[in-house]
Amino acid sequence: MNVTRGFAGRPRVQNDRLPPGQYDAGDDWPVLSAEVTPELAPAEWTFAIDGLVAEPRTWTWDEAHALPSSAYEGDIHCVTSWSKFGVRFGGVSLDAFLDLVRPAPEATHAVAYSHTGYTTNLPLADLTGGRAWIVWEYGDGPLPAEHGGPARLLVPHLYFWKSAKWIAGLRILDHDEPGFWEQNGYHHRGNPWEEQRYSGD
Amino acid sequence: MTETSASWTTSTSSTPAVPSATSAPTTGRTPATGFTPPTRFAVPGRIAVDNHTAATWQRATLTEIRRETPRAATFRFAVPDWAGHLPGQHLMLRLRAADGYVAQRHYSIASPPDDAGHIELTLDQVDGGEVSGWFHTVARPGDEVEVRGPLSGFFAWPGDRPALLIGAGSGVVPLMSMVRHHRARGLSVPLRLLVSARSPEELIYASEYGAETTPVFTRSAPEDVPVGRVSAAHVARLLADRPDGGWEAYVCGSNGFAEHASRLLVDAGQPVDRIRIERFG
């Protein structure tokens, strides 16, 4: 592309933790959900895994909390170009849930869905191996509702629209099925380091 | 260079008249594969987006700058290969510095779709803002930037259903595209706009509003007009005037405003799956 006349931009920061095209949002944490923030009490929240698994299962808030706790400390990246460094989320590793339901050998993908009806698709490989969580804590407190509380999916190595807020469940599949933003032109995988923002990137 | 064919396909099964726990969010063009989340709320589908269009950067040449308020101006661009958009959609815009550094931001499209080969954006001047700062202090007609889009088929109104629009500040921008479309096409489907600004001087597009619009002023208002936020009373008045099939509600603005306005709508009985929200972050 051509240089924009008279555009200098901010002083450049050398930051190896910033994926291409992203900027450091600092203390801001923008909210970009497209639906009404649900009033969902922990007692009403459930998380289910079904589809191509040996033992489909639904966890209540207390049952999910009884699993071994696990935290993520690191960075998150939103497709709208902000990144947030050094955040902490607490919850349970998704591996702990998946180990109990046992995905079938032919399983390759999942659709994550929310209590709002929001959906997003992910390769199973992005949800396993200690890279994905169900989280209910942000910092030292409960996860705020507008950021997905009582509990959201967390897949921090992908753009944040993959980390479905108000998570209700995973449907395990043997094929890829586009979710809400993916049907609206967004990339199927959404790797920030390869700048996979829109379909075709 | 760019594929120019617009391919809007209105999703047929995306209009639940009542909140439905089983309505599939069939936004895409492949409803056959649509996974149906077995949950209480439902995000409604809308328009399938042309993925190729969304991925292609195009040159946009600035042709005109119009001041709207002391803090906001409208920037008109010629985009010869623009594939068209639906009122409410946004685009991504990028500026490039001499060393290759790029800054990109999202902007709602203010103009109606019938403005062939041209689009208009309205930008607030944000203090210390990298992109809006360039537009408000450096940009002049003839300058070139790049855009890709239109993006998001969700916050889009094809002019089909009664539309209840609620915006604050520059959140009125995508809603104005809907108002302009409604007028340009002489549509008879009901449309109402509730727009919040700090003061009459800060009301974007002030001279363009007609009987469809109720302005709300939060800091200072003309004589005889009360000062205050968008309230339950405003929303109740609009919802009382219920058209056949009910309203499709569109809420746009800061996250704080979007939370406030969408909560008022839910409390007043508007179904959650008929509220579409665009948050500017």
Ligand SMILES: Cc1cc2nc3c(=O)[nH]c(=O)nc-3n(C[C@H](O)[C@H](O)[C@H](O)COP(=O)(O)OP(=O)(O)OC[C@H]3O[C@@H](n4cnc5c(N)ncnc54)[C@H](O)[C@@H]3O)c2cc1C
């Ligand atoms: C879908 C969507 C549609 C939108 N539509 C519109 C629209 O129609 N009109 C409109 O005006 N806006 C719109 N926005 C907002 C727009 O995308 C930009 O966020 C806005 O223009 C500010 O960008 P900027 O580059 O001017 O400011 P930025 O440079 O992003 O700065 C924003 C604020 O953060 C501070 N800041 C950020 N990074 C740094 C840093 N590294 N160092 C110092 N300070 C920093 C700035 O000082 C400033 O206060 C929309 C946003 C979305 C998501």
